[in-house]
Amino acid sequence: LDLVRWLHGRTHDSVLTLAGGVALNCVANSRIAREGPFARVWVQPAAGDAGTALGGALLLSAGEGDEPEPMTGADLGRDWSDAELGAWLKTAAVPFERPPDIAGTVARALADNAIVAWFQGRSEYGPRALGHRSLLAHPGHAGNLERLNDVKGREQFRPVAPMVLADRAAEIFDGPLPSPYMLFVHDVAPAWRERIPAVVHVDGTARIQTVDPAREPLVARMLGEFERFTGLPVVVNTSLNTAGRPMVDDPRDALECFGSSPVDLLAIGPYAIRRGDLFRTDFRGDDAGGLR
Template sequence: MRILGINALFHDPAAALLIDGRTVAAAEEERFSRRKHGKRPLPFSAWELPEQAAAWCLRRAGLRPQDLDAVAYSFDPRLARPADAMGLDDPWDHLRQTYAREAPNFLRTALPGLDPDIVRFVPHHMAHAASGAFAAPDAGASSVLVLDGRGERASHLAARRVGDRLEPLHAQDLPHSLGLVYEELTEHLGFLRSSDEFKVMALASHGTPRMLPELRRHVYATGDGGFRATGVPWHELCAPRGADEPWTQAHADVAASAQAVLEETLLDLARWLHGKTHDSVLTLAGGVALNCVANSRIAREGPFSRVWVQPAAGDAGTALGGALLLAAGGGDAPEPMAGADLGRDWSDAELGAWLKTAAVPFDRPPDIAATVARALADNQIVAWFQGRSEYGPRALGHRSLLAHPGHAGNLERLNDVKGREQFRPVAPMVLADRAPDIFDGPMPSPYMLFVHDVAGEWRERIPAVVHVDGTARIQTVDPAAEPLVARMLQEFERLTGLPVVVNTSLNTAGRPMVDDPRDALECFGSSPVDLLAMGPYAIRRGDAFRTHDDEEL
């Protein structure tokens, strides 16, 4: 079957294409529109579809809309209830249901030739669950835990995969929502709600959970597979922070307290689920599963032998999950994800044409991996644009900013390049066979969805990637899966003795990750990056741009 998955209703609109159970393409609309998260999650924007992402997925496979057998839309309006009946203060929420019901006709307009009768509504959390259970490698019979802000009427789903079926076990109805509680705190701390929750997680490492007893009164597991999470009096715990105001210790402490109560609740939910299924494997999905600190605690203290997290755990992943669920139900055996590099790419000739059009000096060194390793060893910052772009929010060696981990100042330097807060860490990529020597935590970790303790003797050797709490969110690199990245890491280790390179996303603050060559050139041109490695080509700042002394300015 040829199945197109669509996520559109809330945020992170995305499309994914499956052919006979295999994922052919997946992409988020933000990478085309250059609008962070594609849109804001407002009822008035619920009609907006991932038109460009969907059209590209079809082009990638050489298909027309009329060639599709089914379209999975990851929200089922038939399950929704009025906002006030769910305890939500959202007088315009009914627009979401209205727009969702009309999605088949909207899709017919966006994709001319599409038969609206092939559009299937997939429950939001079942789509999340399928994105974990069916995409995980060697999962077989496994447990699934989904947590996010909200779906049709719930904020959580515990389920089990048995063969090609998903069996729901428990769902927590709204208004109780761990995701919405974390969103409320994000806004209280002066960050952008439904966007900057990862900043709260980073800030938590700078605080102590002294407000945990108070938060436990409002957020806790109920022992039956559900939880309570609503009505937290944030204003009583600390003063709100303005977006342009510095954070205080009280802000860090409330973030640490919220992080702690989230982890406790997730552990209780995981233990309840394991008690029902006795599975060895747990898969996680939903926006809360992007909290790598909580994921690590579940892996470390929870009852499951292995934890796998969908790399596109947020709503974008429901495009893939919805398609996987329809594929499994239609008799196609879903194939696990081979990697997150499911987006666009360009041939060497096409990249060369882009560079000629941009009229920037460039060259083609014998080995771009060796050239980049040498630049990094010389403490240059490198923009790395290689292969297919990533599906999900993590840069995994295809659209990355790279730097030397041995210089502590490179953390501040990269945060300045990206224009973001200095309390935020950057991540290391490391050769998979060397990772256990340096980091302690779940292995392998190819998607940067866990944090690992950094061995004491290594903390001084790679200070740029060590967070204030002594951890790092690592990406392990398998040479068989990522030969070019592995070759660069091997050469960097030969030059420096360090099998680790700093890896952060190739973008600047408030903008989506770079996706196409124009994005890469614009980012390179507007940021103090020393080298752009685009495919086999090297573009050097000193050659492309004339620098000016202060006296000239």
């Protein structure tokens, strides 16, 4: 706080931009936003050592006369077409289906307390899962924190985070909004703490991700359908990986993670693979949906 006050006195800017490993400290970021002199605090999503690659690229491009565009999201990685994903599933010889709406299918599974591996669009830059490579669960069951830590093979004290529609966040969470990169902590409104216990830290806070429907229409539709089923506009979101392994990137990673961990459903592009169907033999890998 002393440093940011000193910096504000030197620059008189209204926006503070942070990077570096220290900027992954969500508690510190939130105190700076709440108690510091800047009107807005922005933290880039890969604010660790690996994020210096982005700074290096921006510096070189600026030196060549390019004017960088605003960063609209962290989904800067690789992408696969529906046809490519279908080919991966056929090669893997796993039973799959193509439901009319993958977002609705996932929302229904989550409402039934399934754990879902969610692989959609481009992979993300940085250490946070932000709705492209995620493990999802129902926030209304406190035991889902333990379930997810068991799936990931990590210590039970590790928390998981909530994703919430941006226009619903203020009624549930008090803190810097919007928060699309999950880099601040927010106080959870007392009336909501017992409704979404899986994502509430022991001090009554949560590290939230806000979802803008214009930016993330598929995730937003899933959240809307989940609220329609459960009355909760919040879903548990944690990274799609297991302990000691990097976040899932390509379809092979997704299939290996799904095959080696107790996840109920893999939503990969428009396709769904259900745990129970892996033991069936009456399936065909075709464009009609994969399952007889």
